[in-house]
Amino acid sequence: MRYFYGRLFAARPRLRTLFPPAMGDQHDRFFNALSRIVWSQDNPEELARHLEGLGRGHRKYGVLREHYPAVEEALTATLRAFASDVWTAEAEAAWRAAYRSAADAMAGAAERDALDAPPWWVAEVVRHERRAFDLAVLTLRPERPLPFTPGQHVSVQAARWPRVWRPYSIANAPRRDGTICLHVRARPAGWVGGALVRHTGLGDSVLLGPPDGTMTLDPGSDRPLLLIGGGTGLAPVKALAEQALASDAGREVLLVVAARTEGGLYDLPALRQLESAHARLQVVPVVSREPAAGALTGRVPDVLPQLLDGSGGHDAYVAGPAPLVRATVTALQRLGVPLTRVHHDLLTAGD
Numbered sequence: 001m002r003y004f005y006g007r008l009f010a011a012r013p014r015l016r017t018l019f020p021p022a023m024g025d026q027h028d029r030f031f032n033a034l035s036r037i038v039w040s041q042d043n044p045e046e047l048a049r050h051l052e053g054l055g056r057g058h059r060k061y062g063v064l065r066e067h068y069p070a071v072e073e074a075l076t077a078t079l080r081a082f083a084s085d086v087w088t089a090e091a092e093a094a095w096r097a098a099y100r101s102a103a104d105a106m107a108g109a110a111e112r113d114a115l116d117a118p119p120w121w122v123a124e125v126v127r128h129e130r131r132a133f134d135l136a137v138l139t140l141r142p143e144r145p146l147p148f149t150p151g152q153h154v155s156v157q158a159a160r161w162p163r164v165w166r167p168y169s170i171a172n173a174p175r176r177d178g179t180i181c182l183h184v185r186a187r188p189a190g191w192v193g194g195a196l197v198r199h200t201g202l203g204d205s206v207l208l209g210p211p212d213g214t215m216t217l218d219p220g221s222d223r224p225l226l227l228i229g230g231g232t233g234l235a236p237v238k239a240l241a242e243q244a245l246a247s248d249a250g251r252e253v254l255l256v257v258a259a260r261t262e263g264g265l266y267d268l269p270a271l272r273q274l275e276s277a278h279a280r281l282q283v284v285p286v287v288s289r290e291p292a293a294g295a296l297t298g299r300v301p302d303v304l305p306q307l308l309d310g311s312g313g314h315d316a317y318v319a320g321p322a323p324l325v326r327a328t329v330t331a332l333q334r335l336g337v338p339l340t341r342v343h344h345d346l347l348t349a350g351d
């Protein structure tokens with residue numbers, strides 16, 4: 001990735017201004033996006049959806065159609081240099097065709113989006129609740145309506161770190177006043193998380209990218225919901241719970257909220273309030289490292305058998321640390337929940 005960006009900025013120095021000062025995260029993100037495009041080649045629908053989201057999301061960086069050829073040249077030069085033993089004229093022609101088709105899909109989606117949506121939304125912090133030394137729940141009021149579907153995430157830029165964006169899931173269903181909540185953990189090397197938790201307060205502004213992500217409710221399903229959130233992975237599943245409970249469909253909702261310690265159940269009072277307002281909701285806290293009053297003890301995959309009690313008839317949604325998501329998806333399959341009914345968003349959301 002370093003070689004690629006070196007080539008790109010040598011050829012088009014002005015493109016450097018679109019990127020943040022530190023490029024480490026950018027390298028990972030670009031590599032993940034490329035991998036996802038390669039792995040989606042045999043699923044054209046998923047690929048088209050993904051490229052459309054990427055194209056829209058790139059508007060906030062200031063990327064234009066005219067920038068794509070420079071990226072094509074730098075990427076092609078990188079592949080030629082690092083895959084020289086298998087690189088042929090045919091391989092290069094096939095690669096260039098694939099790149100151009102992806103670039104065209106992204107640029108086209110961005111141009112269509114520009115007809116009626118801004119590249120980013122300015123939002124004011126109207127509430128900042130510090131729930132732990134490294135965790136805050138922020139309520140933001142976007143200056144203009146931000147349409148989203150529960151389960152989606154937005155990229156966030158804090159004033160302290162221009163051009164550095166991190167995705168966070170929206171933790172609520174759409175509200176009349178248009179506000180949204182984010183659950184943010186400050187990680188040791190996390191630029192945006194640290195800025196949002198420790199250096200952002202009431203009245204400050206942040207920038208939000210367009211909502212994206214497909215971990216949303218299936219409108220055609222009336223199956224009961226099993227929602228599992230580990231740590232701040234609670235955010236998207238809480239939004240899904242609010243949406244399901246607000247609808248007349250009458251779906252039962254089992255919400256499992258997992259933490260390492262009792263103190264990690266940072267949103268339990270709000271979840272209990274929601275539970276007391278809705279007979280269809282059952283909230284089950286699970287704590288992995290210590291016994292805690294009113295919570296199951298253990299890891300999510302270990303407690304699932306007692307929670308599901310032989311019934312695999314749910315639509316399941318899982319968010320949280322990647323190892324938790326993977327282990328839970330495997331456990332759900334073993335318990336008879338088909339993979340097509342297990343939803344997660346491992347590649348995109350996170351803090």
Ligand SMILES: NC(=O)C1=CN([C@@H]2O[C@H](COP(=O)(O)OP(=O)(O)OC[C@H]3O[C@@H](n4cnc5c(N)ncnc54)[C@H](O)[C@@H]3O)[C@@H](O)[C@H]2O)C=CC1
Binds near residue numbers: 167168288327
């Ligand atoms: N903030 C947000 O909007 C969203 C965050 N996420 C992701 O959720 C994660 C939340 O992290 P934290 O709050 O620090 O969670 P955490 O580290 O406090 O862990 C939460 C739960 O996951 C379990 N867990 C952790 N590592 C595990 C492992 N290796 N195997 C099995 N279980 C494990 C823990 O036992 C605990 O129950 C991050 O990876 C973030 O990217 C996902 C969606 C949205």
